[in-house]
Amino acid sequence: MSNFPPNYPEEYQIGHVFFLGKKYRVTPSVLIPRLETESLIKRARSIIQEKNIETVVDIGSGSGIIGTSLADISKNLTFLDISEQALEIAKYNFETNFPDKKADFIVSDLLKNFKIKNADESIMFVTNLPYIKNADWNNMSKDTKHEPKLALFGGEKHGFELYERLFEEIKILKNIYSGNIYILFEFGFDQREIAETVLKKYTNWKYRFFADYAGIERFGEIIINS
Numbered sequence: 001m002s003n004f005p006p007n008y009p010e011e012y013q014i015g016h017v018f019f020l021g022k023k024y025r026v027t028p029s030v031l032i033p034r035l036e037t038e039s040l041i042k043r044a045r046s047i048i049q050e051k052n053i054e055t056v057v058d059i060g061s062g063s064g065i066i067g068t069s070l071a072d073i074s075k076n077l078t079f080l081d082i083s084e085q086a087l088e089i090a091k092y093n094f095e096t097n098f099p100d101k102k103a104d105f106i107v108s109d110l111l112k113n114f115k116i117k118n119a120d121e122s123i124m125f126v127t128n129l130p131y132i133k134n135a136d137w138n139n140m141s142k143d144t145k146h147e148p149k150l151a152l153f154g155g156e157k158h159g160f161e162l163y164e165r166l167f168e169e170i171k172i173l174k175n176i177y178s179g180n181i182y183i184l185f186e187f188g189f190d191q192r193e194i195a196e197t198v199l200k201k202y203t204n205w206k207y208r209f210f211a212d213y214a215g216i217e218r219f220g221e222i223i224i225n226s
Contacts, residue, residue, distance in 0.1 A: 116173070
């Protein structure tokens with residue numbers, strides 16, 4: 001007889017998942033990776049290689065699947081997460097898959113503790129922040145309710161609040177940053193209009209949206225030129 005509670009995710013039971021051909025440890029401290037995020041990573045890889053971006057920052061890294069999936073083409077890689085427990089999982093997954101590479105792991109609320117090393121080079125911020133509206137807890141599937149709330153819920157208003165904060169922090173950062181900034185982010189299947197409304201106020205930012213495998217626009221791509 002299983003010692004796990006009802007509807008406990010299989011991924012937590014076995015303690016790992018496979019994502020884009022790599023094995024990752026997962027615990028209840030981190031969100032279980034979703035297939036849709038592959039589209040975000042593939043687009044990030046394309047831009048990194050096309051633009052020769054050396055510095056990549058995975059914001060709200062969780063298990064570290066995004067940053068680790070970009071590690072082979074990133075010279076300077078930083079993982080940020082507000083959860084120390086999640087960051088430990090990210091570090092384990094990175095070091096297991098890339099034992100000969102180095103990366104920075106910083107406990108940080110968005111960019112609060114992030115420091116620029118080279119303000120002249122291009123940088124990519126890539127992220128899948130919590131974006132579910134707090135009040136939607138009752139609508140969550142029974143297995144999802146075992147995942148960390150910190151990794152799921154983004155605010156009271158519409159769930160996009162963390163992205164609003166992040167964009168403001170990046171706007172401030174740009175004042176002391178002379179290189180180009182690229183931002184790739186994932187949001188909810190029904191948040192495209194919210195995302196565009198927020199982004200329209202940044203008049204000097206170029207942005208576009210792109211779709212997942214199902215054809216749903218749930219990713220954003222931003223370029224802030226120097």
